[in-house]
Amino acid sequence: MQSSVGVCSSSSSNWLFRFSAAAAPLLPSSLTFPISKSSSSSLITLSTPSLISSPLRSTASASAADSSHLTEMASNDAQDPRLPRISSAIRVIPDFPKPGIMFQDITTLLLDTKAFKDTIDLFVERYRDQNISVVAGVEARGFIFGPPIALAIGAKFVPMRKPNKLPGEVISEEYSLEYGTDKMEMHVGAVQAGDRALVIDDLIATGGTLCAAIKLLERVGAQVVECACVIELPELKGREKLTGKPLFVLVKGA
Structure with missing residues (x-):
C-alpha cells in the first residue's frame, strides 16, 4: 500500500503526518481543527497532497x-x-x-x-x-x-x-x-x-x-x-x- 507524507503546521512549529493512498480521495486539500497546547488553544492546518492526480498511483x-x-x-x-x-x-x-x-x-x-x-x-x-x-x-x-x-x-x-x-x-x-x-x-x-x-x-x-x-x-x-x-x-x-x-x-x- 502506498502512503504519502503531508505537512502539519501551526504558528509555532511544523510536524509531519503520514496516511495511506486509499484514504486520499476522502481528504480535502486541507483540514483545519483546534488543538490545545499548554492551556491555550490554537488552530492547526493539515495540507493533504493529492495522490490521485496520476493514474500510476491507483491501489489494489x-x-x-x-x-x-x-x-x-x-x-x-x-x-x-x-x-x-x-x-x-x-x-x-x-x-x-x-x-x-x-x-x-x-x-x-x-x-x-x-x-x-x-x-x-x-x-x-x-x-x-x-x-x-x-x-x-x-x-x-x-x-x-x-x-x-x-x-x-x-x-x-x-x-x-x-x-x-x-x-x-x-x-x-x-x-x-x-x-x-x-x-x-x-x-x-x-x-x-x-x-x-x-x-x-x-x-x-x-x-x-x-x-x-x-x-x-x-x-x-x-x-x-x-x-x-x-x-x-x-x-x-x-x-x-x-x-x-x-x-x-x-x-x-x-
Missing part, C-alpha cells in the same frame, strides 16, 4: 468501476519526465506492412536502454502492490514487456500464442480481424481459477487480441485486473471493445 483495493477514471493514459501525467522519453524513442514507419498503415516500431525503444527501463519501471510501479499472480503476454511483442514485469512483481508469465505454437494441450479463442478471423491459445493449466491477471501487449489498435486474451483467462476462472499497453491508437477505438475492463497505456501513437 480499488474496484474496476471506481478506478476506471484512473486507468486512462499515463501521458496525462505531465509531471513524469519519463513519458516524453518513451514516446520519442518509438519510431513511426509509414505504409508498413501495407499502404496507409503508420507502423509503431518499438524496436528503437528497445535500443534505448534508458527509455526501455523507464517503460518497464512505469508498469512495475503500477502493479507491484496489486497482488497480480499472472502476467499474460500477447504474441508477439507482449513477450518483450511481460517477462521483466512478471519477474519484478513476483508473478508467473503466461504466453498467449497464435495457433499451433504451443506444444501442450490448449484452449482457444477466436477473434475478428479486418479481413477474416484468427485464434489465440493458452496452455491448459497455466492459469488457475482465482488468479489475478494482467494482460500486456505493446499496442492496442482495434482491441481484438486483448479481447481474446481476456476471454481465455476468464474461461478458466481468472480475474482480469487490467490490460496494459505501451501505445494506444485511439482513433481505432479498441478501448471500447474491452467489455468494460480497465486499460492502462503509456503514450498515444503518432
Whole structure:
C-alpha cells in the first residue's frame, strides 16, 4: 500500500503526518481543527497532497468501476519526465506492412536502454502492490514487456500464442480481424481459477487480441485486473471493445 507524507503546521512549529493512498480521495486539500497546547488553544492546518492526480498511483483495493477514471493514459501525467522519453524513442514507419498503415516500431525503444527501463519501471510501479499472480503476454511483442514485469512483481508469465505454437494441450479463442478471423491459445493449466491477471501487449489498435486474451483467462476462472499497453491508437477505438475492463497505456501513437 502506498502512503504519502503531508505537512502539519501551526504558528509555532511544523510536524509531519503520514496516511495511506486509499484514504486520499476522502481528504480535502486541507483540514483545519483546534488543538490545545499548554492551556491555550490554537488552530492547526493539515495540507493533504493529492495522490490521485496520476493514474500510476491507483491501489489494489480499488474496484474496476471506481478506478476506471484512473486507468486512462499515463501521458496525462505531465509531471513524469519519463513519458516524453518513451514516446520519442518509438519510431513511426509509414505504409508498413501495407499502404496507409503508420507502423509503431518499438524496436528503437528497445535500443534505448534508458527509455526501455523507464517503460518497464512505469508498469512495475503500477502493479507491484496489486497482488497480480499472472502476467499474460500477447504474441508477439507482449513477450518483450511481460517477462521483466512478471519477474519484478513476483508473478508467473503466461504466453498467449497464435495457433499451433504451443506444444501442450490448449484452449482457444477466436477473434475478428479486418479481413477474416484468427485464434489465440493458452496452455491448459497455466492459469488457475482465482488468479489475478494482467494482460500486456505493446499496442492496442482495434482491441481484438486483448479481447481474446481476456476471454481465455476468464474461461478458466481468472480475474482480469487490467490490460496494459505501451501505445494506444485511439482513433481505432479498441478501448471500447474491452467489455468494460480497465486499460492502462503509456503514450498515444503518432
